[in-house]
Structures are given as structure tokens and as C-alpha cells.
Amino acid sequence: MLTKIARACYDVNMDENNITEQPRRRSDGEQTHQTILDRAVKLASIEGVNQITLGRLAQATGVSKSGVYAHFKSKERLQMEIIEAAGEIYEREVIEPGLQAPEGLPRLIKLYESFLSYVEREIFPGGCFFAGLISEFDAQSGPVHEAVIAGHREWEGLVVSLIQDAQQRGEIDSGVEPAFLVFQLDAVKDHANFLYTLYRDPAWIERGRQAISRIVTQVSAT
């Protein structure tokens, strides 16, 4: 799902390349590719996608600079793949666990709990990758900006649908405007990520949990 943030980004520059004939990969190459990407994603979450450099990435992985370059035929492609790889991790660590809870309000709650847990476990060493990515590109036009917006809309759409689900089940007051509730919940989750990343103190995650459950209590149907 959130991988679309990268796919959309990718498509922008790869429009008329419909053929998409992949040159088949060799196993050792695939291995190295993933190693580089892993390191790149971690680095990018700390320093930002724009700070990632072919040279430093080569030095960090022990691969030669041209070796790194050969895997991603341009820096733009590298950035895309970093974002895509991060999207897959987000999918696996936040979305999927969230959707495993029973439908309705529990699923909504679990989704936000999954996010807080994912921050607390420091899946990315620099805090939530996408929080950083959006902050980095929110004011810069270009394919990444567009992709970031698409990704955010997708998340918002997901949460809204969960809220409507819970409303139809009578678990959330039907007078609540879903978009406003998303705003409140996202504000808390992002702020908890923000403060945890800054101070590395789990107390901030705990505050996030408190604030989330307080909001949920307020909108719960009587």
C-alpha cells in the first residue's frame, strides 16, 4: 500500500517505458543490492534522503563507488529505491500488524499502536522514515513531493475507512467527522515520533498512547 508512495514516484519519470523488460538478476548481485539498500535506508532516515551520496554509501558498504552506481543507474533511481524499500518496511511493521486486529474500533486502535511500537522499536534509526521524508520534501516541488502527497492521502484514506467502519458498527459516535478524528490521531502519533526521536525516551511513546486512548474514549459511542 504505502509502497505506492515510491511506485507513484517511480512512474512519474518512467511513464512511457511500458515494456519493462527486466534484465534478469544474478544472485550475488541481488544480495549486494539489498545490502546497499539496507544501509542507505538507515542512513537516509537519520540524515535525509538528499544527504545520501554514492561515495559515502560505497564507503559504508565496502563496495566500490562505481559498483554502487551500477546497481542504481542514477542517483534519482537510488532515491526512489530507498523510498520504496522504506515503504515495504513500513507496510510490514505498521500496516500489516494493524490490519490483523478485528474489524472496527479495535483495528483502528491497533493501527496507531503498531505505529507507536514501530517507533519505539527503532525500526529506523532516525525515527519514522516517512515523517522525515515528508518534512524534507513538503515544500519542494518535484516527483518526490507528489509521491509524498499520494502516500499521505493513501494513509488518510485508510484511516478514514477504518473510522467509518467503526461508526457503522456503533463503536464511534456517528456525529464525529472522520477527517477531524484522523487529524487528532495523526497529530499525536507524529508528535510522539518527533519527541521520541529527539530524546530517545520511551516516556514520549507512553504519552502518545495515553493521548490516543483519551481521544478514542472521547469519540466512543455512548
Add this chain to the structure above:
Amino acid sequence: MLTKIARACYDVNMDENNITEQPRRRSDGEQTHQTILDRAVKLASIEGVNQITLGRLAQATGVSKSGVYAHFKSKERLQMEIIEAAGEIYEREVIEPGLQAPEGLPRLIKLYESFLSYVEREIFPGGCFFAGLISEFDAQSGPVHEAVIAGHREWEGLVVSLIQDAQQRGEIDSGVEPAFLVFQLDAVKDHANFLYTLYRDPAWIERGRQAISRIVTQVSAT
């Protein structure tokens, strides 16, 4: 006040230079200095402090590269001055207007309204400068990181004192934990800034106002 974010940052590297004998500035130099700094602050709010380059700054202001460099004797100094200049703007546009309201709850409310207004009026073209700065340096150790933490602590301290003030006046329920209330309010203000910067839609500021006043209503003494 928030200027300390830069001053602290500055002090880290300028410790034993107590003499601080300033070479007196010439008027034309002062003028150019400010022009460059203005442009730099705006650019930095969009692209990030780390993306600011002597060369591009020279090109953007029409001053020669070495001319720019002469004003800030290193790139680190330039970054410090950018942060300091942004701090003065924040002080003028958010803190001062906020503190002009009558003491107690009205002052607290006005402070957050000042922030939302400052975002809405796009004082910085890339959204709240410090929201971006913190996100950029939250996971990177160094003088800027330390300064960012100092600045955040200062803001939090200010808000906590306003809350305690309002509690002593009986305007806010005394059972409310000030630190938790700050968390809730800051979550909303930062999220409103975040979404406004991404979408440039004033509706997000309006949502922020709604969310703030809802929180205030909840904690108001009966």
C-alpha cells in the same frame, strides 16, 4: 528567548573566546549581510539548512561567492547565523504577540493562535523554520542537535509556566498534568503546520484551531 537556540549553538564552538572584540561593521556591509541572511533563511526553510551552499547563495543574491564567504567566516557560522536570524523572527512573530494577551488562560490560547497565524501567513516559505530544523537534526548529534534540544526545552518550559499560571487562577483544572497538556497542544500545532506546508490549504490551520480549542475546553476548570 528562542534565540537561545542559536546562542547555545554558537557558544558550543566559541567557548573560550571571551574577548569577543567585534570588528566594527560598515553600513554597506551590514546591509549586504542582512540581505544574504534573509535569502538564506527563506531557502533553508524550504530545502533545509544543510542544503544551503555558498555558491547557490551567492548566485541567489548577486554577490560573489567569496563575497558571501567573507561575511560568514565558515559554513558552520553561516548555519548558526541562519538559525539565529530565524529565531529572532520566531520571537517577533510568535512569542511576543502571544505574551501580549492578558495573563492566564488567554495568554496560553493566544500563544498557540499566534503560532497558527504565523504558519498561515507563511512567514517562512517552507513552513515553521524550527519544525523543519528539528526534523532535520533530531537524529544527528552535534552542536545544532544540542541547540535544538535547548530550544525545545525552552518552549516547553514557557508553555508549562503559562499552564501553571492558568491553574493557579482556577482557569485550568488543577488535576491536569501540565507536561501532558503541552504534549497535546504541541501535537496539534505541529500537525497543523505540517499539513499546511504540505497542501497550502488554510483549512488545515482551521482544523488546528478547532483541535486546540477543543483541548482547552476539556481542561478548563468547571
Add this chain to the structure above:
DNA sequence: ATGAAGATAGCACGATCGTACTATCTCCAG
């Protein structure tokens, strides 16, 4: 008014950036 000092431009430096081209190695399908 004059001279010391700040303001500014020009140029050069080593480092690193992204990108290309070439050569060698190593895997794996036939």
C-alpha cells in the same frame, strides 16, 4: 582629507559530487 580597515571580486586549491567508459571476474542457462 587622508589613511586604516572593512567590503567585495577574482582566482586557485584539494575534495567530493554524479556520471560515464573500460576491463576483469564470476555466475548460470544452454
Add this chain to the structure above:
DNA sequence: CTGGAGATAGTACGATCGTGCTATCTTCAT
């Protein structure tokens, strides 16, 4: 087992980075 193709290193390119040094204006205190 072999040959074609992917994986990887080496090297070089022009551009730009931050930083110095030098020379020529302007300004302003005396």
C-alpha cells in the same frame, strides 16, 4: 562445460563544494 551476460573495480570527466589568498574599491573616524 562453455559462452554470454551480469557484477564489480578502476579510472577519468566536468561541476561544485568549502576555503584560502590577493587585489581593488569604499567607507568612516580622525
